Amino acid sequence: MFEMTDIESIFNMAAVNVKVNDIDKKAIITNPAINEFEERYIHTLDVIGQGDKVTYESEHYLVIAESVTKRHGKFKTLMRHCNHVFEIPGEVTEVLVRDENGKVVLDDYGMPEYDYIQGEPTLVPSIIDNKNFSIDGKQLRVPVNEIIIVVQDNEKNQKGFVVNKEFDLMGKRWKVLNQDYTKVGLIILTCERIASKA
Structure with missing residues (x-):
């Protein structure tokens, strides 16, 4: 009977580097039957949840099936390739306008002037x-x-x-x-x- 260390050794020999929610992990990636979507099975030693984002070979995937119990000493679930990346604009911050001496710039009515700075977008x-x-x-x-x-x-x-x-x-x-x-x-x-x- 295999011990956990044996399973881990075999797993690590076949595993590749991926990112799960932007954290480095080891996983074995296998192909299911071919269909119209790019889908892959992902096998991990740690639980991976439905909705987790996986980056594999510079491509993004979403885990679309639950995996709550181990099968043969590892977790296995299905992920689907993300065929689009949305760009959500970053938050807009309001910043007081200051002159070269650090003094707040006022408008013609004596009210402070503001600049609006767009934050980094989220992909x-x-x-x-x-x-x-x-x-x-x-x-x-x-x-x-x-x-x-x-x-x-x-x-x-x-x-x-x-x-x-x-x-x-x-x-x-x-x-x-x-x-x-x-x-x-x-x-x-x-x-x-x-x-x-x-």
Whole structure:
């Protein structure tokens, strides 16, 4: 019977370097049956959760299946390639304008002047589909003029993709209709195409 140290030794010989939520990890990556999406199995010694972002060979993936128990001494789950990266603008900060001596600059009415500085944008790897999206064999059908966007569930994405948020994608204007949190670790957004702003 294999001991845990034997399993770890064998695992480490076959493992490659990946990042899970931007933290270096060792994993074994295998291919499932070929289908229209780039999907891979990821095997780890530590638990990996649904919604975790995996960076493998400079590409981003989202884990789309739960993995709560070990199989043969390791965890195994399914990840799907992120076919789009959103750029969410950084927060805007209000800063007092000062002169070369550090004194606050006032306007014609004696009120302080402000500069508005745009913070660094956040890059959000995502899965986008305009036909259907399935997790665990259950498919969400998408009507014409709608898309499904799947992103990692975190505070920035919850705020960045609120209902009625509008954004440009693929040369068209879209609006978030719904945020679905039924899959732990993931936000499944339903978005509809709207008329572009003039």
